[in-house]
Amino acid sequence: MRRRTFLLLLSSLALPACRAAEPTEKVLNLLCWTEYVPTSVTASFTKQTGVRVVMENYNSNEQMLAMLRDKPHHYDLVQPSQAYVETLIHGSGLESLDAARIPNLQNIDPQFRRLPHDPEEKYSVPWMSGTVGIVVNTNAVQEPIHTWADVFSGKYRGKIVAVNDQREMVAWALASLGMPITQIDDASLARTEPVLRKWLPQISVFDSDSPHTALLDGRAVIGIVWSGEAALALAEGSPIPIRPTQGKARTCFSIASRFLPVHHTKALPRISSTTAWSPR
Template identity: 40%
Template structure:
């Protein structure tokens, strides 16, 4: 899915990273394994997904300078990492995107022997079909996309995606700026899988989304809760944690778990193929999987946590929030995004046409 609190990498920083990559290739300042020994870590992550306090603790504990940059979608992240020398040491990718990146040869294997805290991850989040054996990925957080409704403004009953097409909601919706999530919503409305590959059905979903356009006020994957809280939008199709945070600040914002079934996701740490500081990236992953650190992240940004030891430390109000930790019957109806192969090109084309 995720407060962009650190500035994006500057042009000078990007040049510095590129230079660092060249130096590393020449063996400058290298250790026995060829990795540069400067204390730097270049992180690429969703916005509003990692509190500044955690990064500062890592920097202080390891004497490292963390360069932190954010993106708004899996597709944006893929585009940046597809560049040969992106300079990033670590990124976060949803399960379907991990599989795409493996297929494209964009990742390197992670040394789980360097990540002893991997043992804290629950078994149901490991060794999944998109990455058997967790060779290329380590679970970070998981969650869902759901509907959030400001009941002070919306009196009509809303039980699922289909209700968002009501003409009464013209210019009232904030929805995720996320291709697969939004396409998936339309596919679910039609009774299809969010991983549909059939072109006829995808064109049906396109026509449904065209009908929805008058109701869409804004696309926002970074902080859609803001428009709900300030009253610019009365309904949102948002990440579960965003719905939870909006409800905390404005109790009239209520959750709707769509009857058609939710989009469920799992985000994972990955290390790009040409990462200049792989060992530091593995150290960072192990640090994040420390139960106290992991719980601190969830208390700040309440996404569901796969760290079983951290669950013992997370505030009870978060654990009991159904926007974050879904009831089992709702989970059973949910669907994860999967790798769709060549159909991804059709998704890209339809999404571009909708956004235009």
């Protein structure tokens, strides 16, 4: 049931945009995050539709925009974080969807539908949602980690892995200062500078592709990672008691992403990533 659900959703989006690489072959050019679209899914899609999927990956929204600029009119579907959906809409980079051809949207949790970045749901549909949070190897870290100050106290220098995302680093620093994480101006950046100068040298691994790996192989004992990566660490890490921090320590950034067609690409503005949440 669900398999059909997703395939209908994907094929409804994909087929109108497919291009013929050869007279007998249809190709879907898919631009998506690393570690986000299983090859089992694209293989099943090809098996059921006959459409070959050519997948290219990126590990940041900024990279995604650059790839769109580098190959205008090339990609059929792209998978930005939701704030970047807004960017692409404003940049007239998207073709609108035909909702009548996406009947399985009814299966999507209402809390993920008609969000502010695309209130009429004209250009995007949900793929997955996530957060960025702090995970701790409690074999190596006995003390409670409740705040950013705990993470970057200096005790764990050289044992921290973090996603390689500049916008999020600034958001973490702003959150630690009790400032709005969307307040980006010269004054707010200046406030974060001493924080980042203290924090960044303590991070030993910057990895947006598979940051949970550093937790499992021991290169890091604290991670600031995508929630899906944290989930993998939790699932694969046993008996390593990696746990997500709770309460005040949890900083969550949504990476709710959307499949949507890219029809034409003008010069696109660079805009922030993700819907994000951050604690004080």
